[in-house]
Amino acid sequence: MADSTIGQLPEGVPSKNSAIIPYSDGITTLKTSPSGIVAASPGCILQVVNVIDETKRALSLTNNSFSDTGMFINITPKFNTSKILVQTSIMGSSNHNFGGGNKAFYLQLRRNTSALTNRIGGTVTGLNSEACMGCYVINYLDNPNTLSQITYRIYGCVNYGSGIGYINRDYSDNNDTWTSMLTLMEIAG
DSSP: OOOOOGGGOOTTOOOTTOOEEEOTTSOEEEOBOTTOOBOOOTTOEEEEEEEEEOOOEEEEEEBTBOEEEEEEEEEOOSSTTOEEEEEEEEEEEESSOSSSTTOOEEEEEEETTEEOOSOBOOEEESSSTTSOEEEEEEEEEEOOOOSSOEEEEEEEEESSSEEEEEESSBTTBTTOOOOEEEEEEEEOO
């Protein structure tokens, strides 16, 4: 008997390219397509990508003009119907007046070059508004509708005049390193 290829396997026959998927009705089934791709019920997490970033960055920023911070994360969806949940926890500070008056340092999430959010502000820790850290949290559910690699990038700006935005370090203390995280989850659509 000749060896079978994945294209010749009927649905329900295990192979090295298949997996057991629990469906929402509680029944565990095994489904493979002729190409060997496993079918998953909507809402299942298909993959998780995580980046831990401790690179200190100083960004020269101008009034309401977003610039790339150098922070990014890539994912290649398994299905074009998938949704991508983007979650970030980014530590930043600024030589701008962080929490008071009309001056602030903001971040923005982009898919490739397209903006997905407007301004994201940080929750400030510390007493001196110019020497404190902010934690920028983003939770964004994206529907990219592609099978091509996607790059999610973080951009930054100040909203008044010019200033320097800092990532993973405090404005007044370059000796301390802070940790930022970017996480992507592909969710079956």
